[in-house]
Amino acid sequence: MVLDVVEGTIDSIPPSRRRDVEVVREAVRRAVRSSVDQAWGKKSVVRVMVSSLDVKG
Numbered sequence: 001m002v003l004d005v006v007e008g009t010i011d012s013i014p015p016s017r018r019r020d021v022e023v024v025r026e027a028v029r030r031a032v033r034s035s036v037d038q039a040w041g042k043k044s045v046v047r048v049m050v051s052s053l054d055v056k057g
Contacts, residue, residue: 005035021050 009031010024017023025048033046 001039002032005031009034021052029033 006028009027010018013024013027026050028050029048032048033044036042036044036046
């Protein structure tokens, strides 16, 4: 459930904005928090850690 929300959120961010770690972090945090609230009725504390890869090709 949560993994699906994370993947869907990242997919919904325009590719040019995905490079901004703060945009990704905040979008994922909000989406997961909302999903947990809907599923369990709890507003949880969500911490998101983003790792970025520098891919050259």
